[in-house]
Amino acid sequence: MLVLSRRKGESIVIQDQIELTILSVDGDTVKVGISAPKHVDIFRKEVYLSIQESNRESVAPQQSDLNALIDRLRGSNANN
Structure with missing residues (x-):
């Protein structure tokens, strides 16, 4: 620094x-x-960290959502 x-x-x-x-x-x-x-983004550090955390949460799949997707895919494979 x-x-x-x-x-x-x-x-x-x-x-x-x-x-x-x-x-x-x-x-x-x-x-x-x-x-x-x-084009240069400027944030206070606490705001920047909050944005990063929000972005991580929005892209991280929820386990229940993932399980529902797996079950849906298994169901569509059984129908084929």
């Missing part, structure tokens, strides 16, 4: 396309402005 110190109004540039600017510092809270191309 790269650790940099920045003051209010100072920026960090990432790969010529993304600029992070420190807008304000108030106690333990730092307000950061992010300029990036529209």
Whole structure:
């Protein structure tokens, strides 16, 4: 992890396309402005982790759904 110190109004540039600017510092809270191309998704980490978990749950087959599909396939094979 790269650790940099920045003051209010100072920026960090990432790969010529993304600029992070420190807008304000108030106690333990730092307000950061992010300029990036529209195709770059930007999320707070807790939101990003929630999206990942939701995606994992939606693609993971439920065991009961899998069993129902197996039973349905077995039934169609018996009819052939």
